[in-house]
Amino acid sequence: MDAKDILGLPKNSLPQEKKPRPQKDSQRKPDGISREVYALTGGLAPLMPAIDASQLKKRPPTDEKITWQWLPFTSSARKDNLQLYHWTRVVNSVPPTGDYSFAKYNKSVDVVKYTDEEYEKYLTDPMWTKEETDQLFDLCQRFDLRFIVIADRFPSSRTVEELKDRYYSVSRAMLIARAPSPGDVSGHPLVKEPYNVSQEIERKRALCMVLSQTKHQERKDAEVLAEAKRIAESRMVTRVAEESELPVPSNAAPESAERTSVPGDTVSPSSNVQLPSAAVAPSTATADNASTLASLRMLRVYLRTYALEQMVQAASSSAGLRTIKRVEQTLQELGVNLKPRVPTKLVCAEHLELRKEILTLLNLQKQLQYKEAEGSSFRDGSYADTPGTPKDRTFVPDMSFGGERVGKRDQKRKAPGRLSEAPSSPAQSKRPRKFKASDL
Amino acid sequence: MTSSSSSKKLVPDQPEISGSTTKSLRTKMIKSEDSEKRILNKKLKDVEISLPIVYGNISFWLGKKASEYQSHKWTVYVRGASNEDLGVVVKRAVFQLHSSFNNPTRVLESPPFEVSEAGWGEFEIAITLYFHSDVCDKPLNLYHHLKLYPEDESGPMSTKKPVVVESYDEVVFPEPSEGFLARVQNHPAVTLPRLPAGFTLPPPVPVEDAIRKKRGDTKDHPLSQWFMNFSEADELLQLAAARQQVQAHIAKLRRQISVVDGPHQQQLKSLSDQ
Helix, strand or coil: CHHHHHHCCCCCCHHHHHCHHHHHHHHHCCCCCCHHHHHHCCCCCCCCCCCCHHHHCCCCCCCCCEEEEEEEECCCCCCCCCCEEEEEEEECCECCCCCCCCHHHCCCCCCCCCCHHHHHHHHCECCECHHHHHHHHHHHHHHCCCHHHHHHHCCCCCCHHHHHHHHHHHHHHHHHHHCCCHHHHCCCHHHHCCCCHHHHHHHHHHHHHHHCCCHHHHHHHHHHHHHHHHHHHHHHHHHHHCCCCCHHHHHHHHHHHHHHHHHHHCCCCHHHHHHHHHHHHHHHHHHHHHHHHHHHHHHCCEEHHHHHHHHHHHHCCCCCHHHHHHHHHHHHHCCCCCCCCCCCHHHHHHHHHHHHHHHHHHHHHHHHHHHHHHHHHHHHCCHHHCCCHHHHHHCCCCCCCCHHHHHHHHHHCCCCCCCCCCCCCHHHHHCCCCCCHHHC | CCCCCCCCCCCCCCCCCCCCHHHHHHHHHHHHHHHHHHHHHCECCCCCEEEEEEEEEEEEECHHHCCCCCCEEEEEEEEECCCCCHHHCEEEEEEECCCCCCCCEEEECCCCEEEEEEECCCCEEEEEEEECCCCCCCCEEEEEECCCCCCCCCCCCCCCCCEEEEEEEEEEECCCEHHHHHHHCCCCCCECCCCCCCCCCCCCCCCCCCCCCCCCCCCCCCCHHHCCCCCHHHHHHHHHHHHHHHHHHHHHHHHHHHHHHHHHHHHHHHHHHC
16 A cells, blocks of 8 residues: 555555456465465466375374284295385274285296206306306396396306307297297297307407497497498489599498498407508598599580689698688698699699698698607506597697707607697697797 | 481481481481581590689779768779680679679679779678589579778878788589580689590580670789789798698607507506406
8 A cells, every 4th residue: 555655656446456366366276285385386276287286184084093013924926925014004003905015016037947957958068068058047047137247246257159059049949849849939039049148258348448448449430320321322423424534433432331330339459440540541531632623524615713623622621711711721821822823734733632641631630649649558557547638639730840858858758748739638639830930 | 207306316327318318417417417526525524714804893092072971982803813805604704792882783794804893891792603504504603892981090091002901712513514524624813634635526616695795814904913812832832831841740649659558568567467
C-alpha cells in the first residue's frame, strides 16, 4: 500500500485487493507440498506427473501397524545355510515372506562339465594335461569366465589367449560330441565361429599399438590416409577425363593402398611407417601434377597464371596451412615474388620447382628435429617421460638456413638431459624462431 | 549417280562417265573440303601455343579541366606483350565497365583492343576475349582493377605523367588444331615450341575478317611510350639463385640427418641387447 503511494499509483479498492490472492492460489497448484518444494521441480506441473503431489504428504493408512524388527533371514543364493539378520518391516505383526530380494541377481555361467571318459575320448591335447584342464574349468566356474582373473590365479603361467583357447575348444568339442546330430549345433556361436588364437593375439597387439601411438604417429597415419584418399580421387578424375596415358596415378594408388593397410592392421614399428609415408609423398605429388595437367588440358584455353596456381596447389596439397605460409615466407626472404611478375612458361616452371624444393627443405628440417628428439630420449631412457615433446617440436619452424644452428644443438646435447626445446618451456618452443637475413 | 549427301569419306578419284559432270565435280570438291576441314580440326597434343599478352590501364589526371564526375581520362587495353597484332588469335574483346557508364558493355571487333573513357572512380573491369573459330570456341576472362590515383598520394598530381598499371600473362592453348597452328606458325605474336621432326602442316586457311585495313599491332600506339617492359631474364636469374641456395641447404640437411641416424642405430642395438 505504501509502495503504491510512493509510486503514485492509485490505491486499490478493497474488492480488487481480494482478487489477486485467489489467483495466486490457483497458480500455485500444489496442494500438499510447500511452495518451495514445488518450485524445485521447475515451478510448473510436469506433463505426466510422476508422483501425484497429493501423495507426497500421504501418511500410511492408520489401520496398518508398522514396526521394524531385527530378524534373521536366509538367501537361496547361499549354499551354506548361513543365517544373517537384518531389519525387517513388519506389518501387523506379520513378517514378510519370500526369498531374500537380492537372491535373484546371483547369476552364473554354465560352464561345461565333462566326465573323465569324455575327457579321454574328445578332449585330450598335447599342450594340456588333464589336471591343468580341470583346474582351468574349476577356475572358470568360480570366476564366471573372467579370464583375466583366471589367468592370474592359474597355477602355471599361461597367457589369457591360451586359456581362452583351451576353454573354448573344450566347450566346443563337448557341444559337438553331446549333440544328437551335428546339424543341431551348427547354429551355436561356439561351433559357427571358433576361437582363433593367432587372430586374437594379433588383434590385441594391434590395439596396443594404436593405444600407444604417439601424436606423431597419429598424424603420420592421418597423412598417409589422406594421401591415399587423394590418390583415389585423382584416379577418379583421370578416369573421368579418359586419359589413358597416365600410368603414374594407377601405379601410385596400389602402392599407397598397400602401405595404408600397413599401419592399420599389422605390427610395423614406427620407423617402418615413416618410410612408406615418405615414399608415398613423391608419388602422390606426381599423381597430383598429372591430374592437374589433365584437367588443364581439358580447358582448351587458360591463363598461365591460372595454370601456375593450380600446379602450386597440387604440389602443396599434402602440406598444412602453416607449411604453406612458411613456404611463402621463405620465398619472400629469398627475394622471389610470390606471384611471378613475368609468368612465362619457363619462369612458371622454375617457380614451381623452387616451391617444391622449399617444401622438401622444410620437411627435411622437421625430420632432422624428430631424429634428434628420438635420439636424445633414447639416451635418457625416459621415452615415456616426454610424450608431449614431439608434439611441441612440430610447431617450431626452424628456419635456420645455416646448418650451424642445427649443429649447435647437437653439441648441447652432450649432457644427459633435455633439449633446448624441452617441455619445461613450452611457450618458448611454440614461438617460431625468426629467420635472420645474416643466415643467407 | 553420286550421292550428294555430306558423307565425310574421301571419294577416290574416278572419272565420271555420266553427263552430270559438273555436279559430280562439285560434290567431289565439297567432300575434299570437308576432309581438309577434318584434318585442320585435328588436335595436336604436346604442342602448345601460347600468346603473351599485357593488359592494364593508363590514366591521366585532367588537372584544370577536371570536373566532379570526370577527373581522369583513362584507357584500358589488352595488347601483345611485344606489341604485336593480337587479331590473328583474338577475334573480339569485350570490356565490361561499371554500370554507371553509358553502354557499359564495350565490344571491340578488331585490334587494338582498348576502351578510352573519362571518369572519377576505380572499379574492376572484366575483359572477355573471344577467339577465332579455329582457335578455341570458349572465351577467356581477365580481370583488371582500374587504377586512377597514384600509390604515393602525397606527391603532386601531374597531367603529364600518367598512372600506369599493367599485368603480364600468357594465354595458353594446350591442344591447338592443326589449322590454327598452320595459320599462326610464323606470326610474331605467338610463341610456339619446336615442332616434332618431320611434322608437316596443311596449308593455312585464312579466317573470316582476316583482311583488315587498320593495323592491329600497337608498336606505334600513341600511348606506347608508357608501356612497361616485361623481361623474363631478371625473374629467371632471381629464381635460379634462389633454387641454388635451397638445393645447397637441402644437401646439408641430408648429410646431417645421415649423421644423426648413424649413432641412433647403434643405440637401438644396445637397447635391444639389454
